[in-house]
Amino acid sequence: MASTSASSWPPEPRRPPGPGEQPPGPGAAESEPAVSTLLIGCWSKDRATLSVTASHQVADGDQAAIDALTRPAFADGANWACEFDVDAHRRAVQRAYEEFAREDGAWVDDTVEHFEPDAF
Numbered sequence: 001m002a003s004t005s006a007s008s009w010p011p012e013p014r015r016p017p018g019p020g021e022q023p024p025g026p027g028a029a030e031s032e033p034a035v036s037t038l039l040i041g042c043w044s045k046d047r048a049t050l051s052v053t054a055s056h057q058v059a060d061g062d063q064a065a066i067d068a069l070t071r072p073a074f075a076d077g078a079n080w081a082c083e084f085d086v087d088a089h090r091r092a093v094q095r096a097y098e099e100f101a102r103e104d105g106a107w108v109d110d111t112v113e114h115f116e117p118d119a120f
Helices: 063-075 089-104
Strands: 035-043 049-059 080-084 107-110
Touching (some): 035 063, 035 089, 049 063, 049 089, 063 080, 080 089, 089 107
Antiparallel strands (some): 035 049, 035 080
């Protein structure tokens, strides 16, 4: 006789994809960890430009991985890093612009993929 675990039935409802998000592809494993994008960079001395110099995919909230990536970057002169709960570099750069630069009239210079944020 087959049994079902209380945690697997009924299945939890899925959150629909947000703007700019793609639904999971066929065969996407339910147990895959959520992924975030860690951007690392440097503010100019006049704080007019945030240069994004590195981008890494990390498991959401994996502080050990974030520390391992940011520690050497800060030792080499980076002075800014932020984890964004998006799985695409371009969306992370857009969020960096919206959340850290736009309001102050600053710009984000993406030196990794050369993406220009929408300055709407």
